[in-house]
Amino acid sequence: MYLEELSNLPGVSGDEGKVRRAIIELLNGQPVRVGSDSMGNVLVRKEGRGGSTRAMLAAHMDEVGLMVISIEKNGLLKFKAVGGIDSRVLVAKTVRVGPDGIPGVIGGKAVHLQKEAEWKKPYEVEQLFIDIGAKNKEEAEKYVKIGAYVSFDTGFAALGDGCCLGKAFDDRAGCAAILELLMEKDGPGFDAAFTVQEEVGARGARVAAYTLKPERALALEGTAAADTPGTAKEKSSTMLGCGPAVSIMDRSLIVNREILQQIIKAGENAGVPFQFRRFTGGGTDAGAIALSREGVKAGVVAVPCRYIHSPLSILKESDYKQTVNLVRAWLESLA
Secondary structure, eight states: OOHHHHHTSOOBTTOOHHHHHHHHHHHTTSSEEEEEOTTOOEEEEEOOTTSEEEEEEEEEOOBOEEEEEEEOTTSOEEEEEESOOOGGGTTTOEEEETTTTEEEEEEOOOGGGSOHHHHTSOOOGGGOEEEOSOSSHHHHTTTOOTTOEEEEOOOOEEETTTEEEESOHHHHHHHHHHHHHHHOSSSOEEEEEEESOGGGTSHHHHHHHHHHOOSEEEEEEEEEOOOSTTSOGGGOSOOTTSOOEEOSBOSSOBOOHHHHHHHHHHHHHHTOOOEEOOOOOSOOHHHHHHTSTTOOEEEEEEEEEETTTSSOEEEEHHHHHHHHHHHHHHHHHHO
C-alpha cells in the first residue's frame, strides 16, 4: 500500500512537487509511459490487453493547507488557508513551514486571557498565527519567506482494528489506489492523471483531461465519512467499513448514468461491497473532466475518511482495498 509514503509528504495546492516526484519515482521501471505538463500534472498511460479502453482515472496530489502572508515584529507568522479548512480545527496543531519544513505550532489567544464572550466564539483565521520560536521578525525572516507553504505535521500510523491515521487522505488515498492499478502486471489499459490544485478549483484536472481526451473517466477521491455520534444514519454521507462510496451527484457533477450503472454492475458481478455517497455538496476533479472538450462521461468512486480537510483523517484499510477492487472491476467490464 503506497498510502503511507504519499500521506507523509507535504503537497499543499500549488506545491505538489514532492508528491509528484515520489509518484514518478515509484513508476520508474514499470511498463507504463509517464509524462507531465506545464501545470504539474503527472500523466500516465498503461497499455493493457484488449486495446485501449479510452478510460481515464484521476486523483489529485494536492492537500489543503496554509500560506504565510506576513511576518510580525515579534516573529510570529500570519497566514491564510489554501483550500477549504475549518478554522476551529487549527489552534494548537503542529505544522511544517516552507521548503525546509521548519517546525511550528498554530497559536491563538490563550483561554485564560479571553473574555467570557470570546469563549463562545470559534477562532477566526485572522486571530491565529504560527509560532516557529523566533524572537523577532529579523530572526523569523532567516527561515521563512512570505508566500511559504505550510502543511500539517501528522505522521501516518495504524489505528485500532484495521484503520489508518494520517493527513491528506483526501486525496492521497485516490493516488495510492491508482498506483496499485498501474503496478498490476495484467489487466486492461487506461490513462491516469495525478492532478494538481483540485482543492482550489480542480484546475489541473481540466488541463489533464484536455490532453488525454478520454471517452469516460472516474475520479478516485477521499470523501467525508459522517458516521460519528450526533449524525443520524440516514443523513450520514458515508460510513467506514461499508466499502467504497459511489457518487450519484455532487456540487460539480451529476454522474453520467451509463457510468453509474457500469460501476454498480461491475461491483455486483465482482462481489465488491460498496455504498452510495448521500451528501451532495462538495466537488471533485470529475466535474472539471466532464466539461473537457466535447464532454466526458464521468463518475466518482471514493474512500470514506473521517475528519477530512483537517490536520488528520482516519480511514478503514478494507474500504481502501475494496476501492481498488471496484475500479479494477469497472475497467475489466470496459475491456
